[in-house]
Amino acid sequence: MEEKYVYFFGEGKKEMKALLGGKGANLSEMTNIGIPVPPGFTISTQVCDVYYKNNKIYPEEVKKQVNENLKKLEEKMGKTFGGEDNPLLVSVRSGAAASMPGMMDTVLNLGLNDKSVQGLINKTGNKRFVMDAYRRFLNMFGDVVLGVKHSSFENALQNIKDQKGVQQDTELDGDDLEKVVEKYKLIIKKETGNDFPQDPKEQLWKSIDAVFSSWNNDRAITYRRLNEITGLIGTAVNIQAMVFGNMGDTSGTGVAFTRNPANGENKLYGEYLMNAQGEDVVAGIRNPNPISELEIQNSEIYKQFKTVMEKLENHYKDMQDVEFTIQEGTLYFLQTRTGKRTAKAAVKIAVDMVDEKLINEEEAVMRIDPKQLDQLLHKQLDEVAKNNANEIAKGLPASPGGAVGIAVFSAEDAKEKTQQGEKVILVRKETSPEDIEGMDAAQGILTSTGGMTSHAAVVARGMGKCCIAGCSDISVDEKTKQFTTKTGVLIKEGDFITLDGTTGQVFKDKIRVVDPELSEDFEKLMGWADKIRKLGVRTNADTPQDSEMARKFGAEGIGLCRTEHMFFDEERIKAVREMILSESKEGREKALQKIRPMQESDFYSLFKVMNGLPVTIRLLDPPLHEFLPREDKDIEELSKEMNIEKKRLQDLISELHEFNPMLGHRGCRLAITYPEIAVMQTQAIIGAALKAKKEGLDAKPEIMVPLIGEVKEFEYLHKIIKETADNLILESGQELNYKIGTMIEIPRACLTADEIAKDAEFFSFGTNDLTQMTYGYSRDDAGRFIKDYKEKGILEKDPFETVDQTGVGKLIKMTCDLGRKTRPNIKIGICGEQGGEPESIDFCHRTGLTYVSCSPYRIPIARLAAAQSTIRNR
């Protein structure tokens, strides 16, 4: 049997998007359910594929089927393609399975030539309308199909307007436009060496060629890469009878949504223009009317329109976005598709539709893009104000939300100015752990170096604070307290700037910031997600405040508490430094015993907030030199404060210096060389848990050893931790269950997970470090080439944002398999930054992890993404 390449509208259905493209499938579907659609047919995406594979030559069947369908269309319309009396005009439009607005080519009014123009004038008696259609067609065909520059046509049109002394196209009459037409034909002849093709069949095939070719033009390829559209074989081509909204006052055109896409309200939304073509609405030459006015202007048409809209939504069971045209009192629908919407609208529509029994809870859960939820959880810049603002630089959107404040250039200034009542934005080359308090005080953070998982980015996300990282457009001078942008804008301390952490844009001056609101609908939707999902969702949190926030957002425990964040407090850092500067074990122990009650009280607060839920506490991780000052004046201060010779202090700092601190003396390596640190931290954790227990709270400590790469490291520390913990518990006379486990963040730990699982009661993937080491990328430095890599198509995604399933994922799977071979019920989680990223969550679900852990503000995203993974992978 002959392969079917061409589908007359009605022969396809909405499920055939892959073959007919989104537009084509929906045009068939609409035809089938009785929506008034101008007839036409679709050349399938398969033809596009064959076209490219076959050196841009069509199989004979395609030609044949197009001719057959064209004939059918002529019959249906009672018109003749290229006819002199009643010519059939068609549009030729692209339409792939995924929406790629404006990326590919379109030709309208095809079928016009010198003869049919005359016929159409005779028939309509409207020379202006016909000549206008003809000159638009010549322009579009010349530009899109023949490659003549659009500006050549524009200039010619301008000349004629100048000659006549008018401003607007509408001021030209039929005769003027006839001159334009003649001029356009000359241009085409001159620029291509050939006459404009009068044969409509030639026009048609050249246009089809042009649409298929546009599938692989640069901007389409770029668009697909940027929007991560993969796996498509090509575009379809839709050939449809033209209808005209510009045939007088009973004609018109518009776009509309079945519900309000901004707030989700269940009310028709859109705009229209009478006596106009689609492009007039888009071009904004005349102001369109809100759709509600159509009811007043033409209640009959409005009633029809409303009925169709209801029918469409009920049929598609989702909010629809349509294009329509009224030709001399007859309503036609040219397109329908699922409408884009804000997060707020998405939530409301999904929940409303469940109430309306249009969809069920699972479908509602699938309707929301988890990443979109960020909009609901953070302060946002006012969109209107933002559109008029002065963008001065763009960096990485490291932590979403909007923030406005005066620029400050040090953590101390951030604290000080905030105490004085100012709102500040902290601007740094890069932040370090000693900046924590300043970051906490600031409204937002802007750094010129570092990537999506740099210190600034990670900490800001944890705090739910707006952050733009790696903004290489700016050059920061922390000494003179100012930064300059690439375009030469100078921002000094005290100048107002505004950040959009969702897009990475930096603005000069203030922009209004809008508060977030969590609706009842939102809570309802999250409840449904929780019923469905299999993955647990925990939080990365270091403070009672963060933990409380996380619990409010639905966290089921703490998956990662970084104990070192507690070390930077002004009160404590002194004791921490004393410990580091001690040259004997005794000295260190003495200092550690000063830190212990502080840590114990921190942990107690966490157990209190997380009552009944597990709290995973990671032992000290960063290299010790991070706790020592860097600047000369700070060293001087510390030397006085601690009564240590400055030279000695400098020597010590330089001794602790590392060439590659990420691969240096940190993590469990610290606890192995200084076991007394692990002992103190265990005492603090277990001590706090016992205290909480005594007060009737249900504390569930899980002690996590970082950076294990060799099983003997874990055995060594496991023994120390267990002995310390068991002794304390025994002394207390209470009962307490606790767990000891490891981070899995060193490739070698993955390769030897079977050995490590002998003693480890849980694993938690530290995917930041694991990604760093598996790729050999430092997350602090990789920014400078990852950007280039993405542009050159070497990396599709930043592996620090989304788990690299090919490489890192292989290690993760290996770890799960090896770990469960030794300990079948081992708990396995992920606490790297990717734990809150939907695609990575899907991977975690498929790999059978127990839970994901992410920063508090990502918890709702994770809950929703986990539910979607469950449904998707059933």
Add this chain to the structure above:
Amino acid sequence: MEEKYVYFFGEGKKEMKALLGGKGANLSEMTNIGIPVPPGFTISTQVCDVYYKNNKIYPEEVKKQVNENLKKLEEKMGKTFGGEDNPLLVSVRSGAAASMPGMMDTVLNLGLNDKSVQGLINKTGNKRFVMDAYRRFLNMFGDVVLGVKHSSFENALQNIKDQKGVQQDTELDGDDLEKVVEKYKLIIKKETGNDFPQDPKEQLWKSIDAVFSSWNNDRAITYRRLNEITGLIGTAVNIQAMVFGNMGDTSGTGVAFTRNPANGENKLYGEYLMNAQGEDVVAGIRNPNPISELEIQNSEIYKQFKTVMEKLENHYKDMQDVEFTIQEGTLYFLQTRTGKRTAKAAVKIAVDMVDEKLINEEEAVMRIDPKQLDQLLHKQLDEVAKNNANEIAKGLPASPGGAVGIAVFSAEDAKEKTQQGEKVILVRKETSPEDIEGMDAAQGILTSTGGMTSHAAVVARGMGKCCIAGCSDISVDEKTKQFTTKTGVLIKEGDFITLDGTTGQVFKDKIRVVDPELSEDFEKLMGWADKIRKLGVRTNADTPQDSEMARKFGAEGIGLCRTEHMFFDEERIKAVREMILSESKEGREKALQKIRPMQESDFYSLFKVMNGLPVTIRLLDPPLHEFLPREDKDIEELSKEMNIEKKRLQDLISELHEFNPMLGHRGCRLAITYPEIAVMQTQAIIGAALKAKKEGLDAKPEIMVPLIGEVKEFEYLHKIIKETADNLILESGQELNYKIGTMIEIPRACLTADEIAKDAEFFSFGTNDLTQMTYGYSRDDAGRFIKDYKEKGILEKDPFETVDQTGVGKLIKMTCDLGRKTRPNIKIGICGEQGGEPESIDFCHRTGLTYVSCSPYRIPIARLAAAQSTIRNR
């Protein structure tokens, strides 16, 4: 049947070392082949194992079998254990399967008590001899078995000597020694609360206990760890009838070798003392005589002795190291074992024994410890001079050999002083690529930081130059040009120091250095190794000089030429910096075209030296900032030289700064962001090869892309390299075969090797980087905890020295399997530092690699190790 725990000498054989220990197995073997051995028996190592597992209680059978064998011994000797007339005295000695000299306990003269002493005096008529034996026994038993401090006995002995007013023990007569005995018994009573046990059986069992216990004393455990002795179940205990060399002028004792262990000469070698006990020889109180004098002193005994020595060597087919005692004219052998020897002797003995048809070529190849060959290839410190020298510090033995010179503290000073005719030692905190010329000029290199694969270590080994790295005993002040040791020794510029790179020792002042010599025997042995081995051996070499040296040592090609080492030459660095400082592609290309002819001429020289052999050239690897100056004065100079504002230069250097350069913008990442670098290097390589070809040379270039982690990186560069190369070849009209392959040094490359092998014609493991990333250890920083890790038993070996077979090895195997799945005949080599380390070479052989590549001075080691692996794994 009853388990056999005890073996009378003769019941075992030499192959039973695991069960009887080395000493016990050889005593049985000697007995069997008719060597005069004092009779005795061995309690097997299995008993030691049971003893520990069974809470230090012996099974009944052990007691029974010991008693039976003791009875047999009494009968054999015609003496009674503890007898009053003719008492049997025994020695109780440890003896494990591996030699652990002095680590475990020994008791001699056991069986003496107050009664048997009397009997023995009656029998020998020699009260002094007997009392001396008794007091030695009391001392040894008290110390070893009862835990009485040795010094208590020493003090008592000294008292009696003082009373008598004599200096030497030998000046005490029988009566004096009787007093000593009484005193010793009192000490034992006082310190242990019990009388010295008069029952010989009790003495015996307590001594056996002591020997077994000594298996797990701290020093024995440490010794086994340091010497990597694993897999043993325990020590055996040998109980042997005592013979005495101190019974008069017809008695004596000595140690001897069947050949000269220093130079391998086939001539008896050793020394002896008449009328002496073994410990007298060791203690050095009297000077022993060379063994040749025995022939003059007692030709009969000497003849017997020589016959036995010949018999032993013919039987064991290896040079033997024996202990012997002559008791009243009768010769006894107390021990034989394979003798330790210098590398020179080892080679000569092995080759001689093949000539003598004692062993075959393969056995000869197996006789040499490949690591020992280092001794033959490098200058060595004169051993005698060294023993008298003043050791001031100890670091890591990073590159073997001896070196002496004045200390200098910068590369420039090293060059300058050398030009002035001085010999210098370059002392730095750590070296960097810009120090290369200074390192080349220096006799040896000493650094205070960095590990076995730090820059200094790697480069020095490549140069075959002595280097001590990571010498944390010293604190270097490069500004004031001096260093201080931990013990306070101050060395200033111009002071002489001496390095022993083989041991890591640093000495004050000059020590004589001895030149190496490569014998004919050595060449012969290497020839045999080459016939056997399956693994290819290439070299890591960057200069014609190194390559020539390597070829002389037997390299079969270059496995790694680091092109960047050519960038540091004074002439070139300017052009390199110009390239780095260019802000446009055009500027970079211009600078690169200046570098191209220099690189081309370098590569040409390599192809010439390596005529007919493959030359693998790695594209630029290190981060660009390594080529820029660091010190303020150098920056100032460069800014003038290049006519760039100093501030601009500083900014650029700071922009290029990386937090973790190992994980930063380097390797193929450079060539991807600046493809023009790859283009220039390809042009230089192919251009040089074409030039060589034109001159009739056979150039075999292999272009190697470093740091691939994602297949698309390789695809991107492969295309550029191939196009560039093919164009050049086409233009030349010549034919040229070349290969394009990758380093495998990123864990992700291992995990995706099947994809990479699609285009890659060869893989070469960069095990330095692979180890860094698999473990997450920076080789520049890990020194500070790896030492601790080894001490705590967490790491058995430094994974930068020996391939970690568990983790890194798993990735290597995975790479080979995946790579060969895609490309079955892919060439796979290793060019990391471990490529010259015997254990790693064995792993490479077993994993089926094609070749190993190592620094020139390690080539003979690699050839030998590869041959041994072939034999071992057949």
